[in-house]
Amino acid sequence: MDIISILLIGLQIAWDSRFVRLLIQSDKKEVIRRINDANAISDSCSLIQGIGKLRRLEWVTDAQWISHNGNKTVDALAKLDNLPNYVTSTFTFPPESLLPLLEFDKSYIM
Secondary structure: OOHHHHHHHHHHHHHHOOOOEEEEEEOOHHHHHHHHOOOHHHOOOHHHHHHHHHHOOOOEEEEEEOOHHHOHHHHHHHOOOOOOOOOOOOOOOOOHHHHHHHHHHHHHHO
């Protein structure tokens, strides 16, 4: 599954979960540029169009580029070996192994 598909699924889950504010981060500059484009809903890629439409709903979403080194939590999450392949997983609480990385991220954002 590619990053654009993952972003679209993640946005849909966040919307369905009634989030009111969402920060989207990716180390893919071109993807961030395209989803931040004011004309994303008319992009040549239907997945980018879907992301654009979701972002126009009544909530606040920000999308920003982050370096690969600054995205250690996502990297660690992707490497968890107890998750089934190609299945969307949601967590009520983060896996314990990610807590130190999340604390670092929290201090980095604020």
